[in-house]
Amino acid sequence: MVYWIQRRGFTRKLFADRMGKSISWVDKIKSGDRQLDRLSVLEQIAAVLDVRLHVLLDSDEAARAESCADSVEIEALQEALQRYDGICGPPEFDQPPDLPVLNRTLNYCWTAFQASNYQAVTRLLPDFLVVLQQTYRGLPDSPERETAANYLTQAYWLAAEIAFKLGRTDLGWLAGDRGIVVAEWTGDLALVGATIRRLVHALMASSGTDSVRRGVSLVMATAARLDAALATANPTLLSAYGALFLKGSIAAARIHDASLSRELNTEAGRVAALLGGDRNEHYSAFGPTNVLLHRVSALADMHEGGRVVEEASQISPGQLATLPRDNAVQLLLQADQIAREEVRCRPLTHTLVLDLVRGYPRGSRPTAPLARIARELGIQV
Numbered sequence: 001m002v003y004w005i006q007r008r009g010f011t012r013k014l015f016a017d018r019m020g021k022s023i024s025w026v027d028k029i030k031s032g033d034r035q036l037d038r039l040s041v042l043e044q045i046a047a048v049l050d051v052r053l054h055v056l057l058d059s060d061e062a063a064r065a066e067s068c069a070d071s072v073e074i075e076a077l078q079e080a081l082q083r084y085d086g087i088c089g090p091p092e093f094d095q096p097p098d099l100p101v102l103n104r105t106l107n108y109c110w111t112a113f114q115a116s117n118y119q120a121v122t123r124l125l126p127d128f129l130v131v132l133q134q135t136y137r138g139l140p141d142s143p144e145r146e147t148a149a150n151y152l153t154q155a156y157w158l159a160a161e162i163a164f165k166l167g168r169t170d171l172g173w174l175a176g177d178r179g180i181v182v183a184e185w186t187g188d189l190a191l192v193g194a195t196i197r198r199l200v201h202a203l204m205a206s207s208g209t210d211s212v213r214r215g216v217s218l219v220m221a222t223a224a225r226l227d228a229a230l231a232t233a234n235p236t237l238l239s240a241y242g243a244l245f246l247k248g249s250i251a252a253a254r255i256h257d258a259s260l261s262r263e264l265n266t267e268a269g270r271v272a273a274l275l276g277g278d279r280n281e282h283y284s285a286f287g288p289t290n291v292l293l294h295r296v297s298a299l300a301d302m303h304e305g306g307r308v309v310e311e312a313s314q315i316s317p318g319q320l321a322t323l324p325r326d327n328a329v330q331l332l333l334q335a336d337q338i339a340r341e342e343v344r345c346r347p348l349t350h351t352l353v354l355d356l357v358r359g360y361p362r363g364s365r366p367t368a369p370l371a372r373i374a375r376e377l378g379i380q381v
Contacts, residue, residue: 001056002030003066004049007123018048064376068345073122074166077159080126081174083133091138099147102132106151109158110283116339121162129155136182146186153183153191154282160198164205167347173202189226193240194282196222197247204251212254219248219264239281242271246286246294253298261298265291332356333369344377354379 005015005026016026028034036042046053050072054061085092105128112120132152139145156179163171176198183191196218203215226241233241245268252261269291278287332353336343343349357366357374366374371381 001036001045001049004051004055008049008072009123010049015048019044060376064344064378068341069119069122069162069166073119073126074168074171076126077122077129077163078168078171080129081159081171081178083130086130086133086137087178091134097131097135097139097148099135099144099151102128102135102148102151106154106158110154113158113161114280114283114285116342118162118165118341118345121158125155125159125162129159149182149186150188150191153179153186153195156182157194157198157283160201164201165342165346169202169205172198172205176202189229190234190237190240190282193222193226193237193244194284197240197244200244200247200251204247204254209255212251215251216248216255216257216260219244219251223248223267235275235279236281238271238275239279239284239286242268242275242291243284243286245271246290249294249298250301253301256302258302261302265295265298268294333373336373343373350377350379353377357381 005012010018012023012026016023019025025034029036036045042056043053046056051065051070052061055065056062105124109121109124109128112118112124129152132148132155136145136148136152139148156175159175160172160179163169163175176195179195180192180199183195200215200218203211203218206212223241223244226237226244229237230241245264249261249264249268252258252264269288272286272288272291275287278285278289280286332343353370353374356370357379365371366381374381
């Protein structure tokens with residue numbers, strides 16, 4: 001209970017008021033001086049905190065719920081993206097915003113995202129988005145407003161990325177659409193290119209190959225626009241340009257255009273060579289290693305099994321053979337240790353675990369580690 005009070009951002013008084021209790025009642029519960037032994041009270045607590053009753057009663061359910069962003073936090077992101085007061089209405093701040101503080105918050109959110117701490121991002125991002133919207137709208141045309149626009153664009157990227165991770169392509173698309181308007185206002189081609197990459201992702205996640213084809217066309221049109229600025233490009237623009245080609249290579253692979261996919265990946269490799277190594281400009285993680293990873297991913301999308309192994313061998317000096325199921329399980333368990341929320345919270349990973357469990361031959365059972373992680377994800381073994 002204490003955990004969820006803090007996670008929902010409730011003060012002791014607010015929680016007590018919503019429960020119709022006193023602050024001392026809350027304090028006694030927290031200290032253990034009063035026991036929660038009535039089901040009706042537990043049901044009321046669950047309703048106030050907007051969690052399922054089982055989360056308060058079952059340790060396994062509690063662990064699952066605590067490790068991931070939940071529906072309340074995702075709805076908060078949706079509400080922030082659906083608000084127009086910071087876009088159309090008058091700005092609502094009593095004093096000029098502190099841009100260095102906003103920058104630190106933005107960097108913290110991106111660092112948390114790249115560490116797969118999605119829960120931290122979803123707690124901070126909704127309110128932060130609204131503040132940035134109002135800041136951008138409220139400042140007069142000036143270098144400060146350009147800085148605010150830069151921060152807002154990057155926050156829209158983050159909203160898109162977290163939405164994609166959590167299976168909400170609709171919200172990701174909305175965030176990308178908002179972001180491209182601000183990016184275009186800045187005239188910064190690095191911001192434009194990186195925002196287009198998120199929109200291409202949304203197109204790729206839509207149903208039907210026509211949307212993916214539109215994504216490929218968008219990549220090509222944007223790349224042509226950015227190409228003219230490459231002669232004087234800084235690492236940020238190079239990274240945006242190269243990462244756009246990588247996204248396009250995957251989109252081309254999805255429509256089985258092997259020639260174009262290879263061409264786009266090759267172009268990304270050329271840009272990575274100009275960059276001179278792996279970097280993380282604008283949190284893009286672009287560089288030679290990412291080019292190889294995308295090459296493998298594109299080949300896998302086109303079911304080029306032999307070439308997947310061939311290309312993957314360039315990423316690691318170890319021999320990548322047939323990748324039996326047990327190896328896949330081991331990699332999954334390692335991923336769970338390194339980036340827990342990436343495994344526990346993404347719908348795509350749940351599908352992967354379900355496929356691994358169902359893939360065992362009739363009469364055999366999943367290994368104990370796989371069975372454990374499946375049960376912890378709520379998958380019947």
